[in-house]
Amino acid sequence: MSVGRAAPAAPYRCDPDQSRGRRFDEPPSRHRSAFRRDxxxxxxxxxFRRxxxxxQVFIFHEGDHYRTRLTHSLEVAQIARALARQxxxxxxxxxxxALAHDLGHPPFGHAGERAxxxxxxxxxxxxxxxxxLRVVTSLERRYPAFDGLNLTWESLEGIVKHNGPLLGRDGRPLGRYAEQGLPVGITSYNGVHDLELGSYASLEAQVAAxxxxxxYNAHDIDDGLRAGLFTIADLNAVPLVADIxxxxxxxxxxxxxxxxxxxxxxxLISYWIESAFSEALRRIAARAPQSVADVRNADGPLVVFNPRAAAADKEIKEFLWGRMYRHERVMRVMTEAEGIVADLFDRYSRHPEDLPPDWAAHWGEDGEEEAVRRIGNFIAGMTDLYAMTEHQRLFDSTPELR
Incomplete structure (x- = not known):
């Protein structure tokens, strides 16, 4: 089968008619599948609108042509649908x-997350x-019968486990969670709605990841070139890019x-799509999954780059780390952005009356832990612009972040 041609429905796909359902029962849609509804x-x-x-990397007002989390998510969705179809x-x-994977990002990208x-x-x-996960299960409040979006089990599983299992067979946290344990937002929700954190997610989730x-790699190269942080010739330090x-x-x-x-x-996008597609076909043929349960219980992921493409991915990430993410201009802006987030958190902690009325309502009734987490949720939902506007409202001086 050639890349680009739609494949027949695979037996190991997630079938919306066989979904494990939603935490809160709802009548099915007459016109949309459960996953389309999600x-x-x-x-x-x-x-999503925020x-x-x-x-993404550059503060939104640095230029209209740089990626934001929204345009990034749309590009991820386009690539993911192409792979899923094949x-x-x-x-x-x-x-x-693909569209939901960044809903939890705070303002100012990874700088905001660090702060x-x-x-x-x-x-x-x-x-x-x-x-x-917290956004789609509790913070969105648009429906009269429940908090969150009440997504299907398969969507929640994919949001949490798209990068692989969170727990090993011995029940211990894996990867980046090995030292400090799983985030409370995941463990608390999993306690009431088991997402089977020790298994792999569906192939749909692996494709999105x-x-x-x-x-990420492709558009950060594009944005870095546009910003003048490096040149086409500089990129020849990466062998794959030099060949292209x-x-x-x-x-x-x-x-x-x-x-x-x-x-x-x-x-580059075409190269990596082809690599992921061909390697996925090879692994699927070798393991012969007959159901999505076989995918979840596999001994490893099925959608990955082949070794050459994985090496190129690593080389490009290393290039971007040194020439873009750690660039003096980017680092200066991100350091100032971290300061804005820290200032806001400290101010709301000492003066909760500065929060909007709906966030300050019933303050402290659920204890200190819930109060502090509420501040975190409020700041995490901010856009870059709103965070800067709030800082200007509450402080005498606010960095321009340019």
Whole structure:
């Protein structure tokens, strides 16, 4: 089967007609599958709209052409649907997970996350993955019968476990959670609605996760070139990019830098999609899953890059780390952004009356822990613009973040 051609529905896909359902029973839609309904709920959520003014790498007002969390999520969804179609998976569930994966990100990207994590260090810390779960299960309040979006079990599982199991067979936390344990937002919800944290997620979730990597690398190269943080020639330090650049120069002699960069990004996206697709087919053939249960109980992920593409992915991430994410200009702005978040947290902690009325209502009735977490939830939901506006309202001086 060639890349781009839709595959027949695979037996190991998530079938919306066989969904494990929702935490709160609802009558099914007459016109939409359970997963399509989930996707529509994400798109219409307040948290999704806020992604428009949340930082990817550059603060939103640094330029109209840089990615935000919203445009990033849309690009992830486009790549993920393409892969899901080729693998015979459920496209609606895949799109849901692609669009929802960053709902928990605070303002100012990873800088905001670092600052909130430090502010909440004595109260379980802050984790954007756990916050995404919190958003869709409690913080969105649009329905009369329940808090959250009441997504299907499969969508919640994919949001939490798209990067793999959170617990080992011995019940101990894995990966980045090994030292400090699972975030409280995940453990508390899992206590009332078991998401089976020790198994792999569906292939739809795995596709969404690798699509995030593809989109992230490609558009950060694009944004870094646009910002002048590095050049096309600088990128030749990565062998895969050097090969692609050579082919582009050969096919289009005299091409200008902007068009060359755009072509490079297209070539990289196509390369990684093909790599993920071919490696997934190889692993699926080797393990022969006959159901989504087989996928969850597999001894490893089934959707990954082949070794050459994985090496290129690592090399590009290392390049971007040194030349973009740790660039003096980016670091200065992010340090100032961390200060804004820390200032807001401290101010609300000492003066909860400065919170909006609906957030300050019934303050402290549930104890200190809940009060502190409420401040974290409020700040995490802010856009970059709102955080800066609030800081200007409450403090005499606010950095311009430019």
């Amino acid at each position: 996707c529509d709920r994400v798109i219409h959520s307040t948290a 992604l428009k003014h949340k930082t 693998l015979g998976l459920d496209e609606d569930l895949t799109e849901t997970l 909130l994590d430090a502010c909440l260090k004595d109260h379980g810390g802050f984790d954007h993955n756990a916050q995404s 690798i699509s995030d990597d593809i989109a 650049n050579g082919r582009i120069a050969s096919r289009f002699p005299g091409i200008d830098e902007a068009r060359h960069g755009a072509e490079l990004v297209r070539e």
